[in-house]
Amino acid sequence: xxxxxxxxxxxxxxxxxxxxxxxxxxxxxxxxxxxxxxxxxxxxxxxxxxxxxxxxxxxxxxxxxxxxxxxxxxxxxxxxxxxxxxxxxxxxxxxxxxxxxxxxxxxxxxxxxxxxxxxxxxxxxxxxxxxxxxxxxxxxxxxxxxxxxxxxxxxxxxxxxxxxxxxxxxxxxxxxxxxxxxxxxxxxxxxxxxxxxxxxxxxxxxxxxxxxxxxxxxxxxxxxxxxxxxxxxxxxxxxxxxxxxxxxxxxxxxxxxxxxxxxxxxxxxxxxxxxxxxxxxxxxxxxxxxxxxxxxxxxxxxxxxxxxxxxxxxxxxxxxxxxxxxxxxxxxxxxxxxxxxxxxxxxxxxxxxxxxxx
Ligand SMILES: Nc1ncnc2c1ncn2[C@@H]1O[C@H](COP(=O)(O)OP(=O)(O)OP(=O)(O)O)[C@@H](O)[C@H]1O
Ligand SMILES: [Mg+2]
Numbered sequence: 393x394x395x396x397x398x399x400x401x402x403x404x405x406x407x408x409x410x411x412x413x414x415x416x417x418x419x420x421x422x423x424x425x426x427x428x429x430x431x432x433x434x435x436x437x438x439x440x441x442x443x444x445x446x447x448x449x450x451x452x453x454x455x456x457x458x459x460x461x462x463x464x465x466x467x468x469x470x471x472x473x474x475x476x477x478x479x480x481x482x483x484x485x486x487x488x489x490x491x492x493x494x495x496x497x498x499x500x501x502x503x504x505x506x507x508x509x510x511x512x513x514x515x516x517x518x519x520x521x522x523x524x525x526x527x528x529x530x531x532x533x534x535x536x537x538x539x540x541x542x543x544x545x546x547x548x549x550x551x552x553x554x555x556x557x558x559x560x561x562x563x564x565x566x567x568x569x570x571x572x573x574x575x576x577x578x579x580x581x582x583x584x585x586x587x588x589x590x591x592x593x594x595x596x597x598x599x600x601x602x603x604x605x606x607x608x609x610x611x612x613x614x615x616x617x618x619x620x621x622x623x624x625x626x627x628x629x630x631x632x633x634x635x636x637x638x639x640x641x642x643x644x645x646x647x648x649x650x651x652x653x654x655x656x657x658x659x660x661x662x663x664x665x666x667x668x669x670x671x672x673x674x675x676x677x678x679x680x681x682x683x684x685x686x687x688x689x690x691x692x693x694x695x696x697x698x699x700x701x702x703x704x705x706x707x708x709x710x711x712x713x714x715x716x717x718x719x720x721x722x723x724x725x726x727x728x729x730x731x732x733x734x735x736x737x738x739x740x741x742x743x744x745x746x747x748x749x750x
Contacts, residue, residue: 393582401574401575405561407569407573416562425446428442452522466495467490467500470489489518526560546571654677658705659710679700680699684720688714690711
């Protein structure tokens with residue numbers, strides 16, 4: 393970790409997103425007290441907990457491997473934290489927690505008699521019943537299959553909204569972070585690279601964009617503040633991104649001679665056969681290339697396109713007409729509206745903050 397500053401608003405669902413080894417678990421371990429920072433402070437509300445013993449912190453953690461007590465039934469698992477703190481009447485709180493995760497009917501079963509997703513919900517109930525000031529979730533859905541994972545993401549969000557606790561959720565899955573969190577912090581190499589609401593991170597990313605970048609744009613010297621660089625096509629518009637995404641506002645250098653990259657999200661791109669494309673559009677950005685691969689995904693078709701400049705761009709095309717998919721080898725034109733573009737520094741690692749495997 394290096395000079396990490398994080399402020400998580402009370403009652404929010406906060407996601408820490410980053411690739412393996414970037415320091416997510418380490419951050420959580422410092423909050424829960426399993427790891428001591430060499431410098432700096434950790435506060436919850438007004439109280440400084442930097443040197444507070446783990447068990448004395450108002451914090452609970454839910455791990456990837458739910459680790460329920462195998463010899464106890466579900467009810468006893470959920471009641472465990474309350475009993476340990478000497479709470480006498482646990483009945484109502486445990487019943488409420490089981491209702492919250494919609495598993496009241498299996499209270500008398502042992503963990504092995506539940507499915508993976510159900511066990512994970514019990515692990516969540518076991519933590520929530522203690523009403524911690526902060527609930528730490530370290531890839532809690534990692535062991536679940538994709539369908540169950542998606543379902544649990546919505547479930548987790550519902551539960552968080554219902555109980556109003558502060559959740560800090562660690563994941564390397566961008567979609568998961570976006571689905572659930574109010575605020576996402578993108579972490580890489582022990583630092584926070586960007587932080588904001590999901591829509592902002594998605595529409596104006598500074599990092600973490602994978603495989604959908606048109607070729608680098610060279611700024612033109614002497615063109616003033618706004619007009620100094622071109623879109624990906626030589627006959628495209630002069631200002632390939634909107635003012636709100638201007639390089640300077642994004643902290644990207646546009647000194648003559650430096651490189652910037654113009655990016656666009658795959659679902660914002662229109663793909664047409666080059667033969668049908670007609671005249672070059674005067675308002676939109678466009679770039680020509682050919683289809684490298686095509687995967688039919690049901691609601692959409694995903695294309696991988698290699699531009700004539702040699703760059704790779706991903707396109708998600710809605711399946712309005714499934715008989716008109718474009719097979720590999722098809723010469724195509726990609727176009728998009730300037731206000732859908734954003735800029736990144738040319739020298740940045742464009743894969744930062746992303747999990748390569750997913
Ligand atoms: N106890 C330790 N001593 C020294 N280095 C450690 C220790 N624990 C973790 N590290 C290192 O610190 C870095 C961050 O590890 P951390 O477990 O926080 O990553 P992570 O973001 O949670 O990754 P993953 O997504 O794989 O769980 C890694 O390079 C790791 O090797
Ligand atoms: Mg980890």
